Amino acid sequence: MEFKFRPIKLEDVKQIDSWNYENFVEKVEMKPYFESFQHTGQLKGPGGCEGxxxxxxxxxxxxxxxxxxxxLMEIGLALRPDWIGKGLGATYVKQGIAFGIHHYDEDMNEVRLEVDEQNKAAIRVYEKIGFKKIEQKQCDIEMGMVL
Structure with a gap:
């Protein structure tokens, strides 16, 4: 399976905002994209990230x-709900990180992310590809991987 990545567009933001996850997974935080677009005409995600x-x-x-x-590359990610649980998580994360390293053309030596402590499946995926727990932050776990 090969994932292709391109800068997020407003129609993508609207589509992703409509995704509904069951159980503990919260909705993907898309509000910052809408707000930045309204104020500046640019799509910036949480913390000014590029989506x-x-x-x-x-x-x-x-x-x-x-x-x-x-x-340091900090990442956030989501997979469409109907694609979860199909064994694609590790491939998706690896390809996204590889895209980021290539795209930003920086000498990255570490990747970090935060994950809900209840999201055991995602934690297993991250650990499988080399992430380690760094710190517990309330209900989230910060994880990192040395490249």
Missing amino acids: YAAFVDEEVVGLFEFNINRN
């Missing part, structure tokens, strides 16, 4: 967000 829609066969199936701070 990219992930596609398979011209269909939006994911979101990947990047904040670059020198050698």
